[in-house]
Amino acid sequence: MTSNETVGNTRWHIKNVRILDPFTATDAMGDVFIVDGRFAAGPVQGMTVIEGQGLWAVPRMTDIHVHFREPGQEHKEDLLSGSRAAAAGGFTVVAAMPNTSPVIDSAALVAWERNRAREIGLVELWPMGAVTKGSAGQELAELGLMEEAGAMGFSDDGKPVANARMMRSALSYVSMLGHPIVQHAEDLSLSEGTVMHEGAISHQLGLSGAPAAAESVMVWRDVELSILTSGPLHVAHVTAIGSLEALEYAARRGAPVTAEATPHHLLLTDSAVSDWNSSPISKVNPPLRPTTHRAALRQAVASGLVSVIASDHAPHHMDEKAAPFPQAPYGISGLETSVGAVFTALLHSGLMDPLTLLARMTVGPHRALRAHYPGLVQGAAADLTLIDPHASWIVDSRAFYSQGHNTPMDGMQLKGRAVGTMLRGVWTMREGQVLA
Ligand SMILES: [Zn+2]
The missing domain is CATH 3.20.20.140 (Metal-dependent hydrolases)
Incomplete structure (x- = not known):
């Protein structure tokens, strides 16, 4: 993921990403637009572009x-x-x-x-x-x-x-x-x-x-x-x-x-x-x-x-x-x-x-749980995860953000990892780093 961000930007354009949206049964290459906490239909002024090549947007x-x-x-x-x-x-x-x-x-x-x-x-x-x-x-x-x-x-x-x-x-x-x-x-x-x-x-x-x-x-x-x-x-x-x-x-x-x-x-x-x-x-x-x-x-x-x-x-x-x-x-x-x-x-x-x-x-x-969410559609709250499905990594429980480091997966090689998490249009994690 490469980026050229402005601090405080709330407008995002994620390019060339594989959109996997089970709420609308969508599996397609495309771009995702986020404006002020919600998904938008297309680009607007002042968006920060993120290259999504190789990633999934869920x-x-x-x-x-x-x-x-x-x-x-x-x-x-x-x-x-x-x-x-x-x-x-x-x-x-x-x-x-x-x-x-x-x-x-x-x-x-x-x-x-x-x-x-x-x-x-x-x-x-x-x-x-x-x-x-x-x-x-x-x-x-x-x-x-x-x-x-x-x-x-x-x-x-x-x-x-x-x-x-x-x-x-x-x-x-x-x-x-x-x-x-x-x-x-x-x-x-x-x-x-x-x-x-x-x-x-x-x-x-x-x-x-x-x-x-x-x-x-x-x-x-x-x-x-x-x-x-x-x-x-x-x-x-x-x-x-x-x-x-x-x-x-x-x-x-x-x-x-x-x-x-x-x-x-x-x-x-x-x-x-x-x-x-x-x-x-x-x-x-x-x-x-x-x-x-x-x-x-x-x-x-x-x-x-x-x-x-x-x-x-x-x-x-x-x-x-x-x-x-x-x-x-x-x-x-x-x-x-x-x-x-x-x-x-x-x-x-x-x-x-x-x-x-x-x-x-x-x-x-x-x-x-009988909860409702429309999916990655215009106007929906922009809750989004970027996943690198092919990222191979070794579990190191010492690096967890959780206070609990107890896992028998410690030292195992896993394939697939979230690389970005966005809650209502705000990044809560980028490239493994939790923000705020
Ligand atoms: Zn239980």
């Missing part, structure tokens, strides 16, 4: 599953460092999970979080509200009031809504609201005390594993409850073959069910645990699975059965991640490797074409 890259840890655990991440990580990774919209301290379970907290992110101004943040008060699973939170305050969905993520009657109530409630319940599907009675996937590698390493069924039995239950209530359900981070079968069943029954897959489950397998000598750097929930599950998950993303890719960005302090495997917290810092991991696993492997793949990171997340 509107509204969206990640609907991140943990920004504020309030309460700012030593892991806060709204500023999380926003910077999002911009660095090429994202203009994120949905932040409510398992902070306190839990985001009231309209006031939802409004506070959204306003704080707006002050920072690096990413559009969609708050998720808790399903139950304090995510304690006992009493339904004020879903309607949180939605009025800007909540885009509801989740007790980090843990499941374990009680089926509670889940039924929550789904009944959101059938009248519109935004979905986002379930972390895990039967805790099957997974309690386990630290990875139960299989050949857990046996080899002597670590206690949970069966894939710990996830899929909960997905089957929730699909049935979505059918029963007509309540919109979004299944977070699916990984197991059985869960995918439940999603197929939901689709056949016409249930309002969507699901997401993470870049790490699409790229890695449970052999990462042995590759890292049982270091908890690869400890994540749900756990990394063997190749059979990964292959099925990749196919499901390709077919659209899983219509969303989301990072489950879960930053932790390295001291916490350095604990012994059983005690270390779950999670991978994922915003800054998402594009590279997904392109490496799904695009450069030849499994998916660019427009279909990018739909999983743009229009898919919008549909899952």
Whole structure:
């Protein structure tokens, strides 16, 4: 990317770029014009020209599953460092999970979080509200009031809504609201005390594993409850073959069910645990699975059965991640490797074409959360990411903008990277440097 910019310029002309806009099903070479925060139809006076040769221009890259840890655990991440990580990774919209301290379970907290992110101004943040008060699973939170305050969905993520009657109530409630319940599907009675996937590698390493069924039995239950209530359900981070079968069943029954897959489950397998000598750097929930599950998950993303890719960005302090495997917290810092991991696993492997793949990171997340955006069209807010699809790079977690440097992708070679991120016509990242 070359440029000759004037400081403060709000008029941009990106030349000779491949426009990939899943919102309008456009894949064409062309120019992109931005005037005062919005896409424009053509050139006007005073535009700064950017050469887009070799790059892709993608509107509204969206990640609907991140943990920004504020309030309460700012030593892991806060709204500023999380926003910077999002911009660095090429994202203009994120949905932040409510398992902070306190839990985001009231309209006031939802409004506070959204306003704080707006002050920072690096990413559009969609708050998720808790399903139950304090995510304690006992009493339904004020879903309607949180939605009025800007909540885009509801989740007790980090843990499941374990009680089926509670889940039924929550789904009944959101059938009248519109935004979905986002379930972390895990039967805790099957997974309690386990630290990875139960299989050949857990046996080899002597670590206690949970069966894939710990996830899929909960997905089957929730699909049935979505059918029963007509309540919109979004299944977070699916990984197991059985869960995918439940999603197929939901689709056949016409249930309002969507699901997401993470870049790490699409790229890695449970052999990462042995590759890292049982270091908890690869400890994540749900756990990394063997190749059979990964292959099925990749196919499901390709077919659209899983219509969303989301990072489950879960930053932790390295001291916490350095604990012994059983005690270390779950999670991978994922915003800054998402594009590279997904392109490496799904695009450069030849499994998916660019427009279909990018739909999983743009229009898919919008549909899952019932959000609307017109795409790269005249007058729309200029949320745009420039991607170099062929950039080969080695992950160096020390260079992350996130405070979380915990990733088993450290040292891996990935292909594909965001090189520019623009939020409402303002660059938040250029050539790897987060601005402001
Ligand atoms: Zn989760």
